[in-house]
Amino acid sequence: MALKVAIVGRPNVGKSTLFNRLVGKRLALVDDRPGVTRDRRYADGNIGDMDLTLIDTAGYEDVTDESLEARMREQTEAALDDAELIMFMMDAREGVTSLDRIFAERLRKVHKPIILLANKSESRESGGGVGEAHALGFGEPVAISAEHGEGMADLYSAIVAASQDIFVEEIDEPDKPIRIAVIGRPNAGKSTLINRLIGDDRLLTGPEAGITRDSISVDWEFEGKNIRLVDTAGMRRKARVQEKLEKLSVADTIRAITFAEVVILMMDKDDAFDTQDLQLADLVEREGRALVYVASKWDLEDEPQSRMAKLKGMAEDKLPQLKGSPFVALSSHSGRGVERLMPAVLQAYDTWSVKVKTKDLNTWLSMATQRHPPPAVDGKRIKPKYIAQTKARPPTFVLMANRAESMPEHYKRYLVNSIRESFDLPGTPIRLNVKSSGVNPYAEGGAKSGPERYKGDAKTAPRRVKKAEKEEALSRLPGKALEQKKTRKAQPKVLGGLKASASKKAGSSVAVQKGARGGARQVSRSGRVRTGQKGGAKK
Secondary structure, three states: OOEEEEEEEOOOOOHHHHHHHHHOOOOOOOOOOOOOOOOOEEEEEEEOOEEEEEEEOOOOOOOOOOOHHHHHHHHHHHHHHHOOEEEEEEEOOOOOOHHHHHHHHHHHOOOOOEEEEEEOOOOHHHHHHHHHHHHHOOOOOEEOEOOOOEOHHHHHHHHHHHOOOOOOOOOOOOOOOEEEEEEEOOOOOHHHHHHHHHOOOOOOOOOOOOOOOOOEEEEEEEOOEEEEEEEOOOOOOHHHOOOHHHHHHHHHHHHHHHHOOEEEEEEEHHHOOOHHHHHHHHHHHHHOOEEEEEEEOHHHOOOHHHHHHHHHHHHHHHOHHHOOOOEEEOOOOOOOOHHHHHHHHHHHHHHHOOOOOHHHHHHHHHHHHHHOOOOEEOOEEOOEEEEEEEEOOOOEEEEEEOOHHHOOHHHHHHHHHHHHHHOOOOOOOOEEEEEEOOOOOOOOOOOOOOOOOOOOOOOOOOHHHHHHHHHHHHHOOOOHHHHHHHHOOOOOOEEOOEEHHHHOOOOOOOEEEEOOOOOEEEEOOOOOEOOOOOOOOOO
16 A cells, blocks of 8 residues: 655745656646645655655645635544655745744644655745754755756655654555546535535535535445446636636546546436536536436425426437436435436446347337438438447447438437437437448449459550550560560561562552452552463563
8 A cells, every 4th residue: 555645834835836846747736826735635655665655735824713714624633644655845936934833833743753844945045044944843844846847856765764663554455446436517516415425524614605526536345346436626618717827627527538438417406407517418428428317406496396397308408319327316415316316327227238138129120220210311222231239338339230321310319319219218319320331342443352453455456556565575485586576687678579669669659569360459549450461570
């Protein structure tokens, strides 16, 4: 098991920056203004070869009333009780302040190893602050820069020296927990619900809206199953989100939805399914996560049955793509109806992880297409062939059909709704990918077409083509044949056994042909044979 270390100090000294550096991720929100962190956050990190469980805390305020700062101080003190090693951080640029001295007096009452950190020590102006840190009475301060990563080797040596007498128990790694994110608008009761489920005031709550800024994860065990509950910041409409810090909180909430497996959408019973709630539910569906609706503050409802029927009708009308999602009405403050939430969440998780046999899917496909055949597009009917499930979480199916790109969206919705009803998959997002199977793999350019073979020219090619082929074939002959072609002399063309130039005279015949008896006969330009003489050629 890792060494549990708490990072404490007054506001805006760089605790969350060091937390992110040791964790290796930007988990905690960081801003220049003080008081950004309010809840305590746990995460696994390391420095060198040492595994750490880091606790990021809110800035320590010397307030004991009922204000928000007083409740933040209670969270910091709870982190001190839970940690095995404490890293007390001060600002080396500003030096030791009165609040640092007050917090140092509080830490002296904690009988645990304490390491004094002088942060922001990368500049020359911080040298005086590091010297003043000796007056706090915690030994030699470790000068570091959490922003730039300076002094990490000195910090590692200090942690090794301070943890020599701490016994770290080795325990088996727990099974992978089910990640459940609780989302909703501000002041919907998300943190109060998680505190009610785990039976502890783990998260900061109050009547003020927007208390939670970071996405805080809480590990919990329910009926032998490991659960990780993630509390998120309230999300307002995008047009109302103007400040940089709120934008960071919204981005953190969206990241929590992305990594969750089941999402609980909390809504106020009097203002449920408004525009923001519908957008959040649509975001969950697009991310492919299981969804559970929760109507909070149900102990104030006068007519619970009629109100519940109305809310379920609104859910089916406005979110038909999530038809059948579980709906739970409860009160986080009084605990009424909270016992029905986790069974609904586990049922949604099991549905989200379902795997359907291919045989059953194809039997369903045959019945579904017989009941409602695919439409004809451009006069040609689409023919589904077979279907299979490629993965779960969410259930994803691939349908093979000819002319898949022409299948209309309304028929895809019909198939998805039929799958949901036939295999009892209420509420879970279903993905259906239609692919074409009519491609001939042996066609030209196909997967199995192979190299193209040369079949030669047709036998009815013109004579000039054949002559060119003959000359080309001769030029490819090796050795002696090619040499003979180069040395061969051009011979005069002979017609009928005589030279063409011998019979060429002006106004006379232009060609000589052999007669029937071996004699020569004159041929005129028109092609007629002169028959005036029976003997030899005229002198």
